Amino acid sequence: MLQPFLCFFCLGEDGMFISVFRIWSTKMPNFSDLLSVFSVEQLKDISCKWVILGHSERRHVIGEDDQFIGKKAAYTLSQGLGVIACIGELLKEREEGKTFDVCFQQLKAFADAVPSWDNVVISYEPVWAIGTGKVASPQQAQEVHVAVHYWLKKNVSAEVASKTRIIYGGSVNGGKCAGLAKEEDIDGFLVGGASLKFVSSQPLGLICMLGLTLFYASEYTMSLACEMNS
Numbered sequence: 486m487l488q489p490f491l492c493f494f495c496l497g498e499d500g501m502f503i504s505v506f507r508i509w510s511t512k513m514p515n516f517s518d519l520l521s522v523f524s525v526e527q528l529k530d531i532s533c534k535w536v537i538l539g540h541s542e543r544r545h546v547i548g549e550d551d552q553f554i555g556k557k558a559a560y561t562l563s564q565g566l567g568v569i570a571c572i573g574e575l576l577k578e579r580e581e582g583k584t585f586d587v588c589f590q591q592l593k594a595f596a597d598a599v600p601s602w603d604n605v606v607i608s609y610e611p612v613w614a615i616g617t618g619k620v621a622s623p624q625q626a627q628e629v630h631v632a633v634h635y636w637l638k639k640n641v642s643a644e645v646a647s648k649t650r651i652i653y654g655g656s657v658n659g660g661k662c663a664g665l666a667k668e669e670d671i672d673g674f675l676v677g678g679a680s681l682k683f684v685s686s687q688p689l690g691l692i693c694m695l696g697l698t699l700f701y702a703s704e705y706t707m708s709l710a711c712e713m714n715s
């Protein structure tokens with residue numbers, strides 16, 4: 486379950502995990518990191534387990550490139566957190582028949598940067614489906630997932646291809662996931678907007694969200710105050 490604001494709550498085998506997607510690429514932020522919010526070290530402090538990287542908002546709104554995303558992935562893994570590696574094409578790219586090329590290029594950037602795929606989940610998120618209500622058809626998603634598995638087998642290893650989970654994101658909700666879930670290569674979902682309804686209906690989710698918001702707001706205020714006093 487992935488909230489678009491401060492942090493996300495992911496349901497895993499052992500329960501609910503925290504995940505975020507605005508991280509610095511190193512321990513101390515450099516200029517390129519200024520539009521991100523968290524250091525990986527902060528996330529470890531709050532027992533965060535996952536970082537979402539390569540999300541369309543970071544690629545197409547903030548302007549993060551493949552190399553920078555790869556750098557963040559490598560640093561995240563080096564600190565013991567897992568990476569949800571997002572890939573996906575724009576509508577124009579799909580219409581031009583470039584879906585696989587775009588996804589493979591984004592995958593290669595992750596492959597070039599990460600030392601191991603043990604703690605990586607790939608999320609196929611067609612940009613035209615994110616937050617639009619236009620979910621990819623099971624066939625559209627399945628063919629990309631199959632291609633991603635094949636790419637991993639050819640370019641990384643058969644073992645990584647068989648072990649790496651590939652989830653789908655883009656306007657998924659309880660009603661729309663049933664058909665997608667039947668496809669053999671779709672291993673789960675990255676849920677954005679629909680998770681807001683879930684968390685807002687869960688007392689624990691609301692308390693966590695409020696607590697973390699207050700915590701980081703006070704940290705930020707303190708750091709601003711320190712800067713002004715120095």
Ligand SMILES: O=C[C@H](O)COP(=O)(O)O
Binds near residue numbers: 487615618654676
């Ligand atoms: O950030 C979340 C994913 O990109 C999917 O979002 P969505 O389910 O609102 O389309």
